Amino acid sequence: MRSEPPDGPDALREKIIGLGETSLHKSYYPELQSRLAELERFRALLDQTYDAIFLIRAETGKLADVNAAVRAYLGYSKKELLATPFADLLSPQQKAGFVELIRKKSDLPSECRQTCTASLISRAGTEIPMEITVRSVTFGGEQYVVAIARDITDRIRTERELKIKESALESSTNGILIADLTGAVMYANRSFALMFGYGEEGAITGRNLEAFFTDPTVGEKITGRLLDNHAIVEEMIGLRNNGSPFHIQVSGSVVQNDAGQPLCIMLIVMDITWRIYTDQMKQETYAQLGRNIEQFAILGDHIRNPLQVIVGYAEMLDDPVAGKILEQSRRIDEIITELDRGWVESASVRQFLRKHGDVAEPSEPGVLRISIPKKGDL
Structure with a gap:
């Protein structure tokens, strides 16, 4: 007769589904749970980072996995991203160059890293400048490229x-x-x-x-x-x-x-060399102008002195010409008087003298007034 297995059908079934006393599932279950928990923690850490992480299949260029930051930056669901080649997320001007970079990168050792700058295109069409670091890795005998992208918008600004x-x-x-x-x-x-x-x-x-x-x-x-x-x-x-x-x-x-x-x-x-020189020239000019004005007043008095002598002699002459001499002398005196009044009483001159303290404002000069009789009084 055929010998029966040491375990009956029920015992064998329990072994297969992990309920038996000697189940291999029970032996590896705690370690399996620990590994799964570790993977969950690692996934949670990746999802908390601000860097966008892409796992790219080196052979096809399609995405094998992404973290939560990728979805936040680009606005795509994970399902949409996993059905999209990574190159399609790049700006058209940079797509060809990055594809070539990934191709070369997959042939290099995993320790070798390379960094470049490229823009990712979001669902809304916005270009996001990124600094992307790529390296090659191998999982289960299959070649992948890991791309870690960091938003450099603030840095560029x-x-x-x-x-x-x-x-x-x-x-x-x-x-x-x-x-x-x-x-x-x-x-x-x-x-x-x-x-x-x-x-x-x-x-x-x-x-x-x-x-x-x-x-x-x-x-x-x-x-x-x-x-x-x-x-x-x-x-x-x-x-x-x-x-x-x-x-x-x-x-x-x-x-x-x-x-x-x-x-x-x-x-x-x-x-300020030129300004200092100009200020010095101004001060000297203002001072000279003040001296000239005072000298002009003195010259006016000096003109009146000989004019007074002329008037005196003309008054002693009994001649029609004397009248013309007195008339012209009177006109000269009026002109000098007007000039005196002009420079002393002019508001602009007084304002100038008050503004520049280095130039003393002259007092009203003691002007010699000449009493010249009119032609009709001769």
């Missing part, structure tokens, strides 16, 4: 703003210098280099502030005052690279971080 600010500094007609808290120069724009007679901005980097002033102690004083008061505006004497002095106006401030801590010192320098 910040870089653009920094570029604009840097261009503004470079194009400024004023000299701009940035130094650390010890006074060592970290940056100088081209205008500063030209103003102080240096061939290029790099020749200034590393120098101390004291190198740019005739008084070497000024650099240390500026640093100290800025750290105490955080801002200054002063006129000083600068020192060019060839040793020649010139007049400058320095506006300084302390650059601080968000916590209010000083980071560096910024100076804005203007060459």
